[in-house]
Amino acid sequence: MSAMHKFIKVVDAINYRIGRVTMYGIFVMMAILLWSSISKTFFDPSLWTLEMAQFAMVAYYILGGPYSIQMGTNVRMDLLYGEWSTRRKAAVDIVTVLFLIFYLVVLLWGGIDSTMYSFQYGGERSPTAWRPYLWPIKVIMCTGITLMLLQALSELAKDILRLRGEEIPHVV
Amino acid sequence: MSYEMIAIFMFATMMAMLLTGQRVFGAIGFVAVIAALVLWGDRGGYDLAFSSAMKLMKWYPLLTLPMFIFMGYVLSESKIADDLYKMFHVWMGGLRGGLAIGTIGLMVLISAMNGLSVAGMAIGATIALPELLKRNYDKRMVTGVIQAGSSLGILVPPSVVLVLYAMIARQPVGQLWLAGIVPGLMMAALFILYIVVRCHFNPSLGPALSEEERAMPRAEKLALLRAGLLPVVIFATMMVPFVNGWTSLVESSAIGAITAFVAAVLKGRMTREVFENSVRMTLGISCMFMWIILAALAFGAVFDGLGAVNAIKDLFTDRLDLDPWVVLILMQLSFIIMGTFLDDTAMLVIVAPLYVPLVKALGFDLIWYGVLYTITTQIAYMTPPFGYNLFLMRAMAPPEITLKDIYGSILPFVLVMVFALSLVILFPQIALWLPNYVYGN
Amino acid sequence: QSTIKWRMQTYAGSALAEHVVKPAVDMFNKIAGDRMQIELFYADQLVPTGELFRAMQRGTIDAVQSDDDSMASPTDVTVFGGYFPFASRYSLDVPVLFNQYGLNEIWDEEYSKVGVKHISAGAWDPCHFATKDPINSLADLKGKRIFTFPTAGRFLTQFGVVPVTLPWEDIEVAMQTGELDGVAWSGITEDYTVGWADVTNYFLTNNISGAWAGSFFANMDRWNELPEDLQTLFRVCCDQSHYYRQWWYWGGEASLRVDGTKMELTTIPDEEWATVEAAAQTFWDEIAAESETKAKVVAIIKKYNADMQKAGRPYRYG
Ligand code: NA
Numbered sequence: 001m002s003a004m005h006k007f008i009k010v011v012d013a014i015n016y017r018i019g020r021v022t023m024y025g026i027f028v029m030m031a032i033l034l035w036s037s038i039s040k041t042f043f044d045p046s047l048w049t050l051e052m053a054q055f056a057m058v059a060y061y062i063l064g065g066p067y068s069i070q071m072g073t074n075v076r077m078d079l080l081y082g083e084w085s086t087r088r089k090a091a092v093d094i095v096t097v098l099f100l101i102f103y104l105v106v107l108l109w110g111g112i113d114s115t116m117y118s119f120q121y122g123g124e125r126s127p128t129a130w131r132p133y134l135w136p137i138k139v140i141m142c143t144g145i146t147l148m149l150l151q152a153l154s155e156l157a158k159d160i161l162r163l164r165g166e167e168i169p170h171v172v
Numbered sequence: 173m174s175y176e177m178i179a180i181f182m183f184a185t186m187m188a189m190l191l192t193g194q195r196v197f198g199a200i201g202f203v204a205v206i207a208a209l210v211l212w213g214d215r216g217g218y219d220l221a222f223s224s225a226m227k228l229m230k231w232y233p234l235l236t237l238p239m240f241i242f243m244g245y246v247l248s249e250s251k252i253a254d255d256l257y258k259m260f261h262v263w264m265g266g267l268r269g270g271l272a273i274g275t276i277g278l279m280v281l282i283s284a285m286n287g288l289s290v291a292g293m294a295i296g297a298t299i300a301l302p303e304l305l306k307r308n309y310d311k312r313m314v315t316g317v318i319q320a321g322s323s324l325g326i327l328v329p330p331s332v333v334l335v336l337y338a339m340i341a342r343q344p345v346g347q348l349w350l351a352g353i354v355p356g357l358m359m360a361a362l363f364i365l366y367i368v369v370r371c372h373f374n375p376s377l378g379p380a381l382s383e384e385e386r387a388m389p390r391a392e393k394l395a396l397l398r399a400g401l402l403p404v405v406i407f408a409t410m411m412v413p414f415v416n417g418w419t420s421l422v423e424s425s426a427i428g429a430i431t432a433f434v435a436a437v438l439k440g441r442m443t444r445e446v447f448e449n450s451v452r453m454t455l456g457i458s459c460m461f462m463w464i465i466l467a468a469l470a471f472g473a474v475f476d477g478l479g480a481v482n483a484i485k486d487l488f489t490d491r492l493d494l495d496p497w498v499v500l501i502l503m504q505l506s507f508i509i510m511g512t513f514l515d516d517t518a519m520l521v522i523v524a525p526l527y528v529p530l531v532k533a534l535g536f537d538l539i540w541y542g543v544l545y546t547i548t549t550q551i552a553y554m555t556p557p558f559g560y561n562l563f564l565m566r567a568m569a570p571p572e573i574t575l576k577d578i579y580g581s582i583l584p585f586v587l588v589m590v591f592a593l594s595l596v597i598l599f600p601q602i603a604l605w606l607p608n609y610v611y612g613n
Numbered sequence: 614q615s616t617i618k619w620r621m622q623t624y625a626g627s628a629l630a631e632h633v634v635k636p637a638v639d640m641f642n643k644i645a646g647d648r649m650q651i652e653l654f655y656a657d658q659l660v661p662t663g664e665l666f667r668a669m670q671r672g673t674i675d676a677v678q679s680d681d682d683s684m685a686s687p688t689d690v691t692v693f694g695g696y697f698p699f700a701s702r703y704s705l706d707v708p709v710l711f712n713q714y715g716l717n718e719i720w721d722e723e724y725s726k727v728g729v730k731h732i733s734a735g736a737w738d739p740c741h742f743a744t745k746d747p748i749n750s751l752a753d754l755k756g757k758r759i760f761t762f763p764t765a766g767r768f769l770t771q772f773g774v775v776p777v778t779l780p781w782e783d784i785e786v787a788m789q790t791g792e793l794d795g796v797a798w799s800g801i802t803e804d805y806t807v808g809w810a811d812v813t814n815y816f817l818t819n820n821i822s823g824a825w826a827g828s829f830f831a832n833m834d835r836w837n838e839l840p841e842d843l844q845t846l847f848r849v850c851c852d853q854s855h856y857y858r859q860w861w862y863w864g865g866e867a868s869l870r871v872d873g874t875k876m877e878l879t880t881i882p883d884e885e886w887a888t889v890e891a892a893a894q895t896f897w898d899e900i901a902a903e904s905e906t907k908a909k910v911v912a913i914i915k916k917y918n919a920d921m922q923k924a925g926r927p928y929r930y931g
């Protein structure tokens with residue numbers, strides 16, 4: 001098995017597992033929002049629910065991103081693309097996925113910078129009454145973006161294999 | 173290069189990138205970060221992409237998005253709408269075109285339970301379409317009925333499109349939702365009128381069901397009406413606490429999703445497979461939306477930094493000296509044209525932020541415009557060659573429905589929708605009466 | 614010689630910025646002409662408020678108008694920006710504290726440490742509650758979800774208030790989507806100017822601070838690159854902005870209480886409100902215990918208020 005095969009297998013397997021866990025995050029968001037309405041109706045409103053739900057939402061879509069690429073749910077404009085052969089699609093994707101990768105690199109660059117900042121000055125806190133530290137969510141975001149980047153590289157590798165006419169390793 | 177030129181260049185590059193067929197979020201994000209780096213690279217231009225992620229986190233109404241998506245999948249995957257369909261089938265089947273009319277009724281009820289058009293489409297294509305074809309309904313007409321009917325999902329509350337519009341335009345979601353009700357029902361009525369007229373002159377398009385096909389004891393017939401309670405219950409558990417101020421919008425969306433889930437469990441429809449599909453697809457579709465919005469926010473921040481909105485405003489109002497109404501109609505036309513080749517989510521998050529400030533500057537009501545905007549989006553959803561509904565239909569419809577049928581089925585309904593759009597433009601009260609009545613201003 | 618271009622972002626949305634910053638920026642641009650132009654951006658427009666300070670440190674944004682508190686500047690004086698409970702009674706107290714009681718020097722030192730130039734501080738409006746339901750006693754505050762500043766929120770939790778922080782531009786919508794029961798963010802002038810008077814019904818005449826303290830800041834390198842005359846012009850325009858707000862708020866607060874029709878006024882009796890004022894003294898001591906710099910600022914605020922007390926009318930009544 002070539003290094004490329006191995007890379008695809010490992011990355012896809014990791015992202016698949018993370019995605020499978022992340023997808024249950026929908027119930028986490030529901031639970032937080034349900035608690036928010038219960039606490040508001042019967043007790044004092046909670047300080048933390050809205051912000052916690054926002055954190056959960058961000059973790060949900062950032063960590064779930066690579067799995068959504070595996071599922072192929074990220075829309076493409078298929079006016080031209082839809083008509084192309086598999087080979088042609090692979091050939092074009094090899095070039096254009098580099099643009100996607102570039103975007104993710106810049107996103108990650110900003111993310112790391114912002115995360116480093118939240119460790120400085122005694123720890124950045126959200127300017128709310130709950131005042132949670134921001135580094136945990138930022139670390140999750142950077143992790144998710146990194147995984148997304150790896151998934152994009154895995155897609156690139158798959159297209160290269162497709163062009164070469166080699167078999168694509170199938171995960172799970 | 174002047175800022176206006178950079179803005180036009182960015183837009184053109186993005187269009188070209190989208191045509192390559194790369195994932196939409198990648199195409200938009202790439203143009204945004206390149207522009208930010210070129211313009212402000214030495215001054216932290218690389219920050220803009222990530223700071224959009226922080227901005228998105230603070231957009232709390234976005235929490236409704238995964239909730240409504242989940243709700244839609246639970247409704248369509250678990251087929252708890254089957255009984256609803258049976259209800260319309262038995263009660264309306266005796267009329268000419270009655271099943272098609274019943275399908276519009278079904279779509280209205282489904283629209284009241286979910287925020288996207290996907291669920292209506294799935295239910296329509298998998299439950300209603302095969303039945304309609306079996307009864308010798310004209311395949312072009314019924315394909316159009318389902319596509320047009322399912323587009324009501326974003327106009328009748330709850331509506332995800334109106335939530336996104338509300339955030340962009342900074343308008344209250346509650347009023348926007350109320351503003352969508354009357355135009356939504358009016359459009360449903362126009363669809364029905366169209367069906368009645370067509371079937372009156374050409375009964376073979378929608379033959380009435382024979383007596384024996386509908387034969388059923390009266391008690392059973394009445395029992396079927398109970399199916400109509402489900403949407404009422406789900407709609408009420410969501411909207412009553414919200415309108416009364418007991419729960420907030422995002423909390424209501426969670427309650428709606430939980431109610432739909434519980435309903436499916438109680439009806440014994442929440443199988444392992446349904447559960448798996450709903451949960452997985454909710455993640456997939458939510459990620460699709462979120463990543464596009466994330467990229468588009470970065471794109472928008474660069475556009476803002478360039479002052480592009482002001483430039484466009486000046487171009488239309490000062491340099492071209494156009495009448496506000498002409499500008500408004502041009503904008504709607506441009507949406508429909510862009511909708512023929514641009515993905516609708518991209519259209520929403522990129523084009524709307526440019527147009528909404530312009531609409532405001534021209535002195536139009538932003539609640540009213542939200543309804544115009546949504547109807548226009550619906551039309552764009554359905555018009556070939558690029559339209560979500562078209563693709564979904566192609567994916568879900570039985571094999572005897574060809575792409576040609578799908579494209580051909582659309583035209584009369586698009587005309588009806590353009591007519592409805594014109595009515596709302598000419599008589600803003602159609603949209604504004606209800607929110608004004610409820611919120612009393 | 615090419616035009617120097619600055620990008621400045623304010624904490625305020627466009628409706629409010631029309632008064633609190635835009636006139637000064639327009640004036641600056643008119644006078645500086647081809648030499649320098651400042652482009653003004655509103656709340657969350659280029660970067661979200663939470664990222665504002667870092668964006669200025671980095672230079673993505675050249676200058677900022679904000680209070681220290683809501684942009685969470687990583688300094689020891691952050692809590693004193695915005696509304697530090699009962700630190701001032703009138704809007705003139707703020708410039709006196711900064712110019713005559715030594716706060717300018719402390720702010721300059723603190724911000725220099727993090728690569729930011731503190732240009733000047735000024736006063737805004739007092740901090741009142743605007744709510745959907747009436748507040749006639751402290752008990753009415755209990756359980757209310759209120760949009761307010763971080764430090765004010767921290768102080769108010771002891772009275773059962775549930776502070777909520779959201780992007781400024783989203784507040785009007787959040788009132789209507791049921792996310793909020795009210796705001797404790799401004800005086801009545803702002804409530805009317807930004808549209809909050811349309812979504813609330815009651816205005817509480819007691820305030821938890823007589824004046825908001827906000828500042829103009831700039832990226833240190835950008836500031837140092839400016840020729841001295843443009844630095845001076847910038848300062849003059851900041852002062853013009855401070856002056857404009859003095860009369861705009863002072864006049865507006867009175868006339869809208871008298872002639873405003875959108876909100877009904879309510880009042881918590883003085884004896885009951887005194888418990889809130891007493892709680893502020895405890896709160897000051899808690900803050901002072903957190904660091905040496907904070908202790909220094911609290912000491913200045915205490916000294917100032919004692920002086921005002923001794924000076925008697927019209928500085929302090931009773
Ligand atoms: Na709907």
Ligand code: NA
Binds near residue numbers: 552554
């Ligand atoms: Na289209």
